[in-house]
Ligand SMILES: Nc1ncnc2c1ncn2[C@@H]1O[C@H](COP(=O)(O)OP(=O)(O)OP(=O)(O)O)[C@@H](O)[C@H]1O
């Protein structure tokens with residue numbers, strides 16, 4: 137199992153949800169975050185302590201899924217989230233040892 | 249070490265905290281999230297783009313612990329969070345390479 | 361690659377950002393969280409159900425980076441976040457299988 141974490145633009149959330157549901161991913165957890173994404177050029181225009189980098193509002197989506205769902209989940213997120221402009225977001229795939237459904241105590245693939 | 253992430257009902261947070269403290273887990277980080285949990289039946293009642301799935305307010309708890317604490321932590325969360333109705337929540341166990349206590353620089357099991 | 365998660369004092373965020381930019385870490389995601397950090401002594405002054413533990417406002421920073429950046433990132437966070445008083449925060453280092461830049465589809469070290 138993997139835990140997929142995606143940071144996307146808030147205005148693309150509806151499109152990303154729709155793309156995820158279409159490939160069968162429905163379990164997900166969302167939070168509002170604030171992010172900065174690797175704009176090193178901006179940094180180099182300034183010097184030392186006067187650097188003030190902008191942070192943008194983003195949505196963080198966390199989804200546990202089985203290995204076989206990883207690639208289609210990544211594709212669905214990219215399809216829903218992409219505009220082509222810088223700042224479209226990032227996806228992180230983390231190893232996941234165990235999942236538990238609290239209501240039943242079911243574990244791992246039975247709990248997804 | 250493992251990082252345990254639990255998504256629970258906000259109204260069960262006090263019970264979960266109490267159950268965690270009773271087994272000796274006190275270090276934890278909480279955030280407010282919004283979630284949807286695998287209700288695929290709902291999806292199939294609708295078609296295409298008209299699907300509107302409900303998201304519910306949840307609390308996300310993140311706890312780093314040593315391997316030997318994982319099972320009792322899972323049990324404590326389930327005991328505190330379970331109502332028996334759908335939507336009780338999920339627990340995810342992730343591998344954790346390192347922990348650092350910022351004040352002292354202590355690492356790993358000394359930092360838990 | 362690793363995903364570094366740091367929980368710090370909100371009042372040290374500007375110092376931590378500055379320290380991170382100075383070592384070249386610019387991609388990061390921030391959220392507001394609430395935390396309790398292992399103050400077991402407090403627990404022992406009370407009994408049973410009357411325990412009320414304080415939670416403090418913290419900032420959670422999430423940064424994906426390559427292996428070679430892990431130690432300097434930890435050092436920068438500690439340098440920016442440390443006051444010497446209890447509650448300075450914690451750093452967690454998690455294994456990270458994949459990173460994707462949504463705009464381009466680039467993966468892993470090319471996406472950092
Ligand atoms: N290395 C990283 N670690 C953690 N979060 C990141 C990282 N890089 C980006 N993010 C998060 O993703 C959001 C979007 O990043 P962004 O799309 O700008 O990435 P990028 O690599 O700069 O790609 P682009 O060149 O398309 O802008 C950021 O605001 C931040 O929240």
Ligand SMILES: Nc1ncnc2c1ncn2[C@@H]1O[C@H](COP(=O)(O)OP(=O)(O)OP(=O)(O)O)[C@@H](O)[C@H]1O
Nearest residue numbers: 163165199200239255283284285286334335336337
């Ligand atoms: N696969 C998942 N990935 C990430 N978060 C999830 C996942 N499944 C559930 N969650 C989170 O947990 C919350 C509660 O999920 P829920 O208890 O409904 O899970 P479930 O598997 O549908 O179990 P039940 O059948 O008891 O409803 C969701 O609102 C969501 O925040």
Ligand SMILES: Nc1ncnc2c1ncn2[C@@H]1O[C@H](COP(=O)(O)OP(=O)(O)OP(=O)(O)O)[C@@H](O)[C@H]1O
Nearest residue numbers: 275277311312351367395396397398446447448449
């Ligand atoms: N084991 C843990 N799991 C998850 N989050 C933790 C853990 N320990 C601490 N935290 C988070 O880090 C924040 C700061 O913790 P804190 O600095 O008090 O850690 P500590 O180990 O008690 O160190 P100190 O002795 O310096 O107080 C907490 O409020 C909480 O959000």
Ligand SMILES: [Mg+2]
Nearest residue numbers: 173174222223
């Ligand atoms: Mg960017």
Ligand SMILES: [Mg+2]
Nearest residue numbers: 285286334335
């Ligand atoms: Mg459910």
Ligand SMILES: [Mg+2]
Nearest residue numbers: 397398446447
């Ligand atoms: Mg403490």
